[in-house]
Amino acid sequence: MLRTTSFIKIWLLVAALFFFNGAFSQEKGTAGHPKNVVLLIGDGMGLAQVYAAQTASTEQLNILKAKHMGMMTTYSANNDVTDSGAGGTAIATGFKTKNGMIGMKPDSTAVPSMLDIFGNLGLSTGVVVSCAVTHATPASFVAKDISRNNFEAIALDYLDSPVNVVVGGGLKHFNQRKDGRLLTNEIGSKGIAVLPAIPTTDFAKYNNVYVLTDSVHPPKMSEGRGDHLPDGSRFALEVLNKNNKGFFLMIEGSQIDWAGHANDSSYLLAEMRDFDKTVGEVLAFAEKNPETLVIVTADHETGGLTFPQGALKGSIRFAYSTGDHTGIMVPVYAFGPGAEAFTGFYDNTDIIRKIMSVYGYSFE
Numbered sequence: 001m002l003r004t005t006s007f008i009k010i011w012l013l014v015a016a017l018f019f020f021n022g023a024f025s026q027e028k029g030t031a032g033h034p035k036n037v038v039l040l041i042g043d044g045m046g047l048a049q050v051y052a053a054q055t056a057s058t059e060q061l062n063i064l065k066a067k068h069m070g071m072m073t074t075y076s077a078n079n080d081v082t083d084s085g086a087g088g089t090a091i092a093t094g095f096k097t098k099n100g101m102i103g104m105k106p107d108s109t110a111v112p113s114m115l116d117i118f119g120n121l122g123l124s125t126g127v128v129v130s131c132a133v134t135h136a137t138p139a140s141f142v143a144k145d146i147s148r149n150n151f152e153a154i155a156l157d158y159l160d161s162p163v164n165v166v167v168g169g170g171l172k173h174f175n176q177r178k179d180g181r182l183l184t185n186e187i188g189s190k191g192i193a194v195l196p197a198i199p200t201t202d203f204a205k206y207n208n209v210y211v212l213t214d215s216v217h218p219p220k221m222s223e224g225r226g227d228h229l230p231d232g233s234r235f236a237l238e239v240l241n242k243n244n245k246g247f248f249l250m251i252e253g254s255q256i257d258w259a260g261h262a263n264d265s266s267y268l269l270a271e272m273r274d275f276d277k278t279v280g281e282v283l284a285f286a287e288k289n290p291e292t293l294v295i296v297t298a299d300h301e302t303g304g305l306t307f308p309q310g311a312l313k314g315s316i317r318f319a320y321s322t323g324d325h326t327g328i329m330v331p332v333y334a335f336g337p338g339a340e341a342f343t344g345f346y347d348n349t350d351i352i353r354k355i356m357s358v359y360g361y362s363f364e
């Protein structure tokens with residue numbers, strides 16, 4: 001396990017270099033430059049998953065309302081087929097890494113994520129997921145570790161992160177630890193609220209808040225998760241939007257991937273509906289706050305989903321070629337100021353470069 005104070009200093013130093021080398025071009029929220037950035041990741045969501053959800057819906061998906069769309073490659077530093085750790089790291093930091101690693105290059109050099117960068121620029125930041133917050137994708141934005149499975153070390157990295165709002169499971173990794181530490185008490189001692197459920201009122205009283213809803217992962221939609229993801233996203237948007245400088249929020253529809261691994265079509269459709277409902281919440285916010293850039297993409301595809309007999313409404317038949325990830329390209333959908341930059345064909349490491357460019361800073 002590699003998690004030391006020196007790593008924290010390294011990524012903060014690298015982040016600082018990015019900030020001072022950045023070229024601020026214009027006041028945020030004007031002339032195509034966003035003030036807020038919301039990145040939604042459908043874990044395991046390829047084009048087939050989106051199309052399946054559309055054929056099962058009586059209305060157009062919120063995702064498919066995008067007028068700007070691109071395609072991106074997802075391979076990792078050591079494999080044509082990425083895992084979520086390497087895929088998340090490429091999106092979050094702009095660097096390829098080995099499968100299983102998070103927040104660092106293949107040589108174990110820690111690198112800042114866009115959450116780190118925006119946080120150190122004075123923006124508020126948040127993570128909302130339908131899995132444990134210590135799982136691979138959210139960890140890629142917050143932690144630095146040689147293994148995505150070092151859950152307790154990842155939880156500890158949250159204490160050093162500039163993240164303001166955290167919503168998801170994973171309480172066990174904060175409070176039932178081998179070192180005996182109660183990280184929720186340590187978080188609370190910093191004046192950060194720690195809650196067991198997503199608030200439904202009085203959003204205004206929160207500025208920094210962790211909502212740890214489950215010991216490990218929230219349940220499937222079919223097992224009663226309810227509106228955890230859309231409600232958590234709405235809550236995060238309201239809290240983060242109090243910062244006049246703007247905010248960055250990463251939202252993950254985590255269990256689309258697990259449905260793909262299971263080759264379970266009912267599970268998949270339920271998770272896609274939940275994710276698309278969350279996209280709708282974000283787009284409703286963006287309509288009222290047009291200085292908000294919204295990006296919807298995936299870290300990889302899972303299941304090798306196809307429709308060999310077509311996919312007309314009411315007659316779709318699912319076919320899976322694997323119970324694992326695949327190496328095919330995944331879609332990118334963009335809304336709001338700067339959305340046109342996300343059209344075309346590019347790599348997952350280009351996402352952060354495009355986001356920082358339209359925000360008004362040079363990433364490198």
